[in-house]
Amino acid sequence: MFYIYWDGRIQKYILSFIKDENKNKYRYVIVDEQGTKHKICDLEYFKIKEKYSKEFNPNKPKTFYRTTSSNDIAANVNDGNTKYRIIYADGRIAEWGIHDKYYDTKLADPYTWRVFGVNNNEVDLLRMPDSINEQYGNFRIEYSFHNSKRRYANPCLFAAMLGSLAVYSKARITTGSAFQWGSCFPSVLHINGMAIDFEYRSLISKDNYHPHTSQQYQDDSDFLNAMLLFFDQVRVGKDAHFAEFRQRSRVVNGGTLHNSHFHADFSLSKIEEIKE
Numbered sequence: 236m237f238y239i240y241w242d243g244r245i246q247k248y249i250l251s252f253i254k255d256e257n258k259n260k261y262r263y264v265i266v267d268e269q270g271t272k273h274k275i276c277d278l279e280y281f282k283i284k285e286k287y288s289k290e291f292n293p294n295k296p297k298t299f300y301r302t303t304s305s306n307d308i309a310a311n312v313n314d315g316n317t318k319y320r321i322i323y324a325d326g327r328i329a330e331w332g333i334h335d336k337y338y339d340t341k342l343a344d345p346y347t348w349r350v351f352g353v354n355n356n357e358v359d360l361l362r363m364p365d366s367i368n369e370q371y372g373n374f375r376i377e378y379s380f381h382n383s384k385r386r387y388a389n390p391c392l393f394a395a396m397l398g399s400l401a402v403y404s405k406a407r408i409t410t411g412s413a414f415q416w417g418s419c420f421p422s423v424l425h426i427n428g429m430a431i432d433f434e435y436r437s438l439i440s441k442d443n444y445h446p447h448t449s450q451q452y453q454d455d456s457d458f459l460n461a462m463l464l465f466f467d468q469v470r471v472g473k474d475a476h477f478a479e480f481r482q483r484s485r486v487v488n489g490g491t492l493h494n495s496h497f498h499a500d501f502s503l504s505k506i507e508e509i510k511e
């Protein structure tokens with residue numbers, strides 16, 4: 236069970252007794268400014284082998300990696316930028332598809348491979364609800380996904396996401412975190428569902444933004460401050476539009492990649508574990 240506080244604290248209660256039907260579930264509760272508790276949702280989680288970035292091979296053919304045993308599974312997919320995936324029996328994941336930086340249709344091999352290796356740790360993952368659109372007392376939580384099949388995240392990160400959305404209390408669009416194996420092609424920044432992306436409201440089209448006097452910019456500014464309560468750091472773009480954001484503590488220049496979206500990195504050190 237997670238208690239998420241208005242000031243950014245997140246407590247994870249490890250209950251000594253859990254009913255069988257709640258064994259693999261986390262409950263998310265937001266404690267508002269007045270101390271009133273609001274149940275947001277119960278979500279089922281599961282364990283995966285922890286992933287790490289093992290190999291990166293841009294502009295290589297589909298046959299560059301192959302299955303090596305009959306227990307490996309290879310399939311064509313249409314998961315965002317990922318076009319083909321091999322799930323190895325030992326837990327490794329190889330993903331092949333469009334990497335914005337290396338994709339060039341003039342090349343014989345426009346596509347890129349990434350391999351996510353596994354270590355011996357197990358980590359939790361859950362599927363985030365497709366959307367929430369609800370008023371709770373005097374705050375609201377409203378988000379939906381856009382253009383993303385990366386709908387899985389670490390359960391603690393999801394607590395930080397709910398806290399940020401509650402403090403902000405307006406609608407936000409997320410472009411997701413990780414796939415169900417903890418992989419996240421084309422990125423490596425979302426491994427094990429430990430980071431999440433949100434679209435800017437002040438973005439009109441590529442490198443074209445609403446002015447700093449606009450409501451859209453004010454909304455992005457407010458949401459950034461809400462995220463900074465719960466997340467370790469937030470990456471924004473290198474465009475001059477973000478100059479003031481980058482001066483805030485724990486906001487970093489994420490380069491041109493983040494001219495199109497906020498990227499929030501979570502750290503488990505944010506979680507205060509309480510055994511009951």
Ligand SMILES: [Zn+2]
Nearest residue numbers: 424431432498
């Ligand atoms: Zn990201």
